[in-house]
Amino acid sequence: MNRAEQIRLFLEPRSVALVGARRQVGKGSFNALENLLNQGFPGEIYPVNPHAEEILGQKVYHEVKCLPRGIDLAVVMVPREAVLQAVEESLGRGIKALIVVSQGFAEADNRGRGLQAALELMAKEAGARVVGPNSFGVINAFRRFSTTLLPSPRDQVPVALVSQSGGLLEGFWGFSFGKAVDLGNMCDVDFADVLGYLESDPETRVIAVHMEGVGDGRRFIEVAQLVSQKKPVLVLKPGKSGKALQAVASHTGSLAGVDLVYQAAFRKCGLIRAENVEELGDFARGFLQLPPLNGNRLAIVTPTGAGAIMAMDAMEEQGFALAELSAETVSRIGEFFPPWAPPSNPVDMLFAGMAHGYGRIYRASLEAVLDDENVDGVLCIAGSPSLKSIKGIAEGRSKPVAVWLQGGLDEEVLARIKESGYQAVFPSPERAIKALAALRDYSETSVIRGTPCSVPF
Amino acid sequence: MNRAEQIRLFLEPRSVALVGARRQVGKGSFNALENLLNQGFPGEIYPVNPHAEEILGQKVYHEVKCLPRGIDLAVVMVPREAVLQAVEESLGRGIKALIVVSQGFAEADNRGRGLQAALELMAKEAGARVVGPNSFGVINAFRRFSTTLLPSPRDQVPVALVSQSGGLLEGFWGFSFGKAVDLGNMCDVDFADVLGYLESDPETRVIAVHMEGVGDGRRFIEVAQLVSQKKPVLVLKPGKSGKALQAVASHTGSLAGVDLVYQAAFRKCGLIRAENVEELGDFARGFLQLPPLNGNRLAIVTPTGAGAIMAMDAMEEQGFALAELSAETVSRIGEFFPPWAPPSNPVDMLFAGMAHGYGRIYRASLEAVLDDENVDGVLCIAGSPSLKSIKGIAEGRSKPVAVWLQGGLDEEVLARIKESGYQAVFPSPERAIKALAALRDYSETSVIRGTPCSVPF
DSSP, X not given: OOHHHHHHHHHSOSEEEEETOOSOOSTTOOOHHHHHHHHTOOSEEEEEOTTOSEETTEEOBSOGGGSOSXXXXXXXXXXXXXXXXXXXXXXXXXXXXXXXXXXXXXXXXHHHHHHHXXXXXXXXXXXXXXXXXXXXXXEEGGGTEEOOSSOOOOOOOSEEEEEXXXXXXXXXXXXXXXXXXXXXXXXXXXXHHHHHHHHTOTTOSEEEEEOSOOSSHXXXXXXXXXXXXXXXXXXXXXXXXXXXXXXXXXXXXXOOOOHHHHHHHHHHHTOEEESSHHHHHHXXXXXXXXXXXXXXXXXXXXXXXXXXXXXXXXXXXXXXXXXXXXXXXXXXXXXXXXXXXXXXXXXXXXXXXXXHOHHHHHHHHHHHHHXXXXXXXXXXXXXXXXXXXXXXXXXXXXXXXXXXXXXXXXXXXXXXXXXXXXXXXXXXXXXXXXXXXXXXXXXXXOOOOOOXXXXXX | OOHHHHHHHHHXXXXXXXXXXXXXXXXXXXXXXXXXXXXXXXXXXXXXXXXXXXXXXXXXXXOGGGSOSOOSEEEEOSOHHHHHHHXXXXXXXXXXXXXXOOOOSXXXXXXXXXXXXXXXXXXXXXXXXXXXXXXXXXXXXXXTEEOOSXXXXXXXXXXXXXXXXXXXXXXXXXXXOSEEEEOTTOSSSOHHHHHHHHHTOXXXXXXXXXOSOOSSHHXXXXXXXXXXXXXXXXXEOOOOXXXXXXXXXXXXXXXXXXXXXXXXXXXXXXXEEESSHHHHHHHHHHHHHSOOOOSSEEEEEESOHHHHHHHHHHHHHTTOEEOOOOHHHHHHHHTTSOTTSOOOSSEEOHHHHHHHOHHHHHHHHHHHHXXXXXXXXXXXXXXXXXXXXXXXXXXXXXXXXXXXXXSOOOHHHHHHHHHHTOOOXXXXXXXXXHHHHHHHHHHTXXXXXXXXXXXXX
């Protein structure tokens, strides 16, 4: 079994043992069995609890030793003092993949560090792999599988998150994923292992990494270089400040290291660094929704001159150039514009739109700049009612159109985004332009790209 | 009539003439009369159009010359070549406040610059004030009044926006206002005038400024210094890059000037600069919702260690210190925490919450740090279901609690925010911490503060 096949056991198990399954069910119970049943996991589930015969209609095993052989994955959720025995017995039943959810290991104290070292050794000797300890485990919406203790139904989004945090598996505004692994303290399975699995995973088109410490740095660089040639790999790496570095040690027992070293390594591997959780979501949506950006010349189509000015500041910061519109483009839409303000880039279409029909001029302007060979990509500034017009125009084009969605955010706007199927929308010009910059930077090195795809916002 | 009284005519008119009211009504018609009627403006409306007898049941005047005397405000929406005559006739009817919506003035060409100069002179000689040209005018939700051409019902939020853009009157995600003025080309009424009115306006608690150029810089500084002592004044000033500076000239005919000069002036005046539209909204929500932050020591209450680490990076960047919890606080909540991870700051309450009841430990932790005299303010990391618990705890406290709301953003989350009445929520730790930094920086200079207030998100 190669490494990728080993990791597949964690994400696509046919059978799973829940060692330390809770009897308490319902809200606030953090019951992994209940969550698994609610999600409709189609595989076999083997709950283990010494004090129960049945939980939620499922037969319960009193001891790990009583489990049948041939189970793909064990999830260990017992107090830390009971972990080693549970793991030993699981290994005894031939289980080769273990997620240790329990806390109190290298992130805690000396006793915990000792327990973690023993756990690592035990698994290694048995040829088994361990995710954790101190891990919420995995999510795989494509198999309706999740070991997390919180109910979090997931859509089948072709984004995978590899994290050192269970909390981040809750997701962020504008960021969704279909697969996730919380590596926790990372005593064994690490980023390189999971990236290796995701490299050829047909259900993953974009990989997002949340990293506190890298573990085996050399192997990570080797693997990440290969993977990033096939799929964009986004990295969120906190822990720049002194206090945060200390906190990393007590969170996952990782050494966060000097940020500049990481930055250089990421660049070498072709990884795309996100500065914060919002950028992670922005970049992921951009890569999923938009075609590659093969060039540096942007056009802006806007009903607001003030907005265009903000966008131009952001463009300069990201090294973009304002495209010079071709004579053909200018003459094509020129008739709609007042003589004292002929079309140029940014294309400020407000006056023309008010005179000749807003939707009509919007579409005409967008089509004209998309057809212009001097234009590599487009920033479109729009209110949410205009999303419909934009959608049709961007479809099937080889140039990306990112949208700064103006106006307030409410239920109606969210519904319009969903209806339009167009999620390359951003709440500020800066964020739209940075997402385009990520596309551009990746286009320069990428090999394989998929087709645009609709995801839940 | 002093300056503030002059500006009041624009925002609180008892009667308004719409010079160039459109006959076309309905979607996409940009009909100012229709918008005014839809909003239920209780004052008198005098539409002027040479080709209509009646629009939407309102009597129409064929000429400005036929209007009765004593009208507070004229809104001029005719083609640029007809503007001077319309203004002259309005002045002839004794109107002392004019909004010129028409475009094609100093932002356009030489002809436009000439027309603008003539307009300015004409109004000055008559002792009248002009907003614009190239302005969408004003919004005042407290009087159900708006001259904007787009239907945009507004809630009575005690935030006022003074802008050089009509497009920005559409608002942004997370930013709402109850009053707004689009100064457009700013041939007469400028930032200082409107700030002077807002200084003592009881319906305004936070002032947001979008500035492309300042006009009379000396007077602005004088007025802004006074106003910022009474109410927080937030400033968004784009136009840092070379291309953007050129675009400013063709947008509102302003000279954007060197950014460093503006930055120094803002600091001198005690203004709070927002880097982008999202920060403008974040800061406004922070000031509306939260009590002052009188100190630099923050506590973090979190169910995710990874999130706390991101927050600590942001805190260091903003010059915050991690509060050292008092012995009393540690002993008060210590019993819930495992011996290998006693409570410290950040207070990571996940394990304790899973063992002793999530909501209970959340509340206990928050209450303990709020009672701790070593703590000046709190960052709370929470999923949206926890908003209810947080709300009750933050109420009536003299310390601010900012929330990083984890998880995805959807209709349900928006509804939970609305239900909770708590809008000091932010989509990332960086934005929550920057909002707290704005509070802290302002507290050092402020004199008068209101009580927390609920606004639409």
